Amino acid sequence: MARKTAKALPRLLRLKGQTFWFARDLPADCRPIFGKKTWLTNLGTADIKIAVQRRDTLEAETTQAFAAMRAGTWNPSEALSPVARGELYRETLLALSSGSEADPDALELAVYAAESERDAYRGPQKGAFGDALKGSVEVDRHIDAYLITIAKLAPATIRGMKGHILQFARWASEKKLRLDAVSRRIAGQYVTAVIDPMHPKTAAAHLGSLRSYWGFLHRRGHIVGADAKGGPWADQQIEVKGKRVERGDKDEARPFTVDEVRTLLYSPFPPRMAAEFAPQLIDALTISLLSGMRQEEIATLWVE
Structure with a gap:
């Protein structure tokens, strides 16, 4: 991470x-x-x-x-x-x-x-x-002001929405994109590359957070040419992919066995893997076991 x-x-x-x-x-x-x-x-x-x-x-x-x-x-x-x-x-x-x-x-x-x-x-x-x-600022420039407007929501909900917005902000920053450059085409690229591979519930929440933030940006006049219903995110559709089979059970997920957890945490690392990556993999596996978070969610966590 x-x-x-x-x-x-x-x-x-x-x-x-x-x-x-x-x-x-x-x-x-x-x-x-x-x-x-x-x-x-x-x-x-x-x-x-x-x-x-x-x-x-x-x-x-x-x-x-x-x-x-x-x-x-x-x-x-x-x-x-x-x-x-x-x-x-x-x-x-x-x-x-x-x-x-x-x-x-x-x-x-x-x-x-x-x-x-x-x-x-x-x-x-x-x-x-x-x-x-001209409105060419970082995507998360107004996030602090936005969080004030949703302060009455549950803390866990606020943390999740903030995390979704910051994840998109990092993606946009890596591509040298600023707030005024986020068009429907750019939003579609992000949905395809990042949101579609997520679990359907996670994907829906992620897209909802971005729509909410863009609605705030429109109401406050920080963006033009959009609307209060989510701007470039308003009509984006999530591609629902086939549900992954969990540990051999085709109907529903089951808990890991003790032996499976031991295998995940204590198996030898691949011989070609650099030794400095071992603690990161242990951290990722532990977070996944304790929280149920998926690989793409864990990989985008940041320590602020």
Whole structure:
């Protein structure tokens, strides 16, 4: 199983899902002014190189902000990252360009303001602002806000839905796809490659989680050209495959015998297999025996 730990990350960086965050503790004398112990900024990228570049810029900016706090000249609006400001402009532009009360003059002024702010940025910050302005962010960029809306569901249900969304986010990140690029064709590719091979109940839950998340993205204006019923996932159909025969019983599954468990856990490993993989296989077998999870589900678990 893949593992990502905070110890392996460069300084001042955290990884939430597939997205890097800038995290810097404030000096004790600045905390009452800022209102929090840690300065957290979503860097809007899963690329470690880009994250490091944006971290360096934010480190310099936060150092200046700390000095301004001590001098009494700090402006809280300056705490917004380029990604957050780009998203604010995006929401404003969408609101001004839709509905029966659309205001062409206000829209033109907002477009000019957004373009002016974009041009004021340099380097990675300019790219981050521009990407957020057009909705080109990581798939799981809005997952924290989404989880708040389903907080009344059972904890196990929330964990499952979050896991499904993060699994798709990892798949999309590996293919260099961002939120604005997830079309019906891309969704269909994911269903065929990842969801169809799952057990029918797992597949239905996985697809339902993605539909729910996309419905939230539509309602909040984070995506355009979709609908509240699941966007590109709305009409995706799961291919129901033949039920696998479980341990010789054609009617229903039965528990493993003690001898079968011993065989699984203590049999010699294949001679050609590298020794470092043995603990991972033991972990996978143990998780499967205790939880009933299938191979593809276990292989996509992450330590956050």
